[in-house]
Amino acid sequence: MGDAHGVGIVGLGNISRQYLDALAGHPEIRIVAVADLSEERAAAVAAETGAEAVPAAELVRHPAVQTVLNLTIPAAHAEIAHAAIEAGRAVYGEKPLAVSVDEGRGIVEAGARSGVAVGSAPDTVLGTGVQTARRAVDDGLIGRPVAASATMITAGHERWHPNPDFYYQPGGGPMLDMGPYYVSALVTLLGPVVAVSGAASRLRSERVIGSGPRAGETIPVDVDTHVTGILEHANGAISTIVTSFDGTTTTASPIEVHGTDGTLLVPDPNRFDGDVVLHRPGAEPETLAVSGGYDGAGRGVGLVDFVRTAPGVEPRAGGAMALHVLDIMTGILRAAEQGGRVELTTTTARPEAVPFTAREDWHS
Incomplete structure (x- = not known):
């Protein structure tokens, strides 16, 4: 190299x-x-x-x-x-x-x-979890994709982060902080989005830091902390997303992708790995063998992929993808504020799939 x-x-x-x-x-x-x-x-x-x-x-x-x-x-x-x-x-x-x-x-x-x-970032979508699901979609295991859902509900990062202020300032909130993982996964699985709708709320105007030297300190909340969006993909599929700092937990699968012939349960896109489970009518649920992605990956694998990308070629975790994801997320927030549907001003190609790559082949 x-x-x-x-x-x-x-x-x-x-x-x-x-x-x-x-x-x-x-x-x-x-x-x-x-x-x-x-x-x-x-x-x-x-x-x-x-x-x-x-x-x-x-x-x-x-x-x-x-x-x-x-x-x-x-x-x-x-x-x-x-x-x-x-x-x-x-x-x-x-x-x-x-x-x-x-x-x-x-x-x-x-x-x-x-x-x-x-x-x-996020580069979590380059791991074996989302990439195995991507391979299943591309191989037609669920037929034609028609819908997807993504769910992230937690009580808020002030519980564990010693300096959580920025999570509750512009650029933060559950959609812009955690949404990139889920929206990037949806675009990786189903392709770009043409329009969005949304609704949002703010549970309280202050939060209390729960750990570290500033524990007990009150910080202001200047962003919406529960956001729901509808994504209209260019291929006709419709996704829904919920991101929240106002709940406790959820039993919903982090991502589900529904097709004409089956449903995929996709692992948490805030992680790099996890089981992908296929449900098809009349059949027992099947945990799919790992078939794509960087094995044993951690944050930084996207930088490795970026550095390895040939000059003039758009990286998988590239600016076009990140800009489109940002357009989707801010479009949802704008739709929530204004009411109605927002057409997006950006698009991106689905990033090239990552073939299964053993750890020794990307880290050694």
Whole structure:
């Protein structure tokens, strides 16, 4: 594969731990620089990885950085992405791509103008769970897909996150925070969406932090915390999605895909693996053998796939996909606010399916 690809990480909060663990020892990725608002945190990660700790403004121009891994809070995604693109660096960011479609479109268009690649999480859809389901749909195991449902209900991230403020600010909420996993899976399984409808509510105006040094502190809620959407796919299928920080739990399958000849139960798209179960009329439920996806994957496999993508080819976890997912999610929120149906302004091709890839073939 040649020399390892130089990556600079901006933002070393909670999610960075998962990336650092997944990428540790990867022969194709070398973390060469890190930046964070906390100099102490940056110094600790630099010592762990052998990277340099530098300010973000220097990181995007670091001579050894080829791709900027943008793990900042959503409100900072666009600023860091543009800085990286202006410096001629590829950028791969955490979800969502940005806090608005205009911001997201600006990132994608800037990347295209500069000839640099843009990518975005979630990469969970590249794991064996969603990709095995994708293979089943493509192989016609459920006949023609006609509908799907996605459900995510939890009591809210303030219960466990020590600094949950951004989850309840613009760019957060259950739809923009957790929705990317579910919407990306629906687009991967059923293709792009042409229009959406939605309804939303807000249970309370404040939340109380439940853990960490700020436990007991009250934070404001500036976004809707229960969101329901209807997605009209270009192929005629209709999906429904519920994302909520106002419930406790759910017994519904994370995703169900219904076709003329059967139904697929798809595992949690916030994870990379899990059983895919096929139900067909008159037959016992069948757990399908794993038939696609990166085996043993963790957050960061999307970055590996991104780095491996040939120049000029849209990455699987690419900007076009992330922008369309953002358009779907913000369209649902806009429909909920305005009432009625919102036609989308973006589209994307279904990303190329991931053939089953053993861990040693993508990490060794």
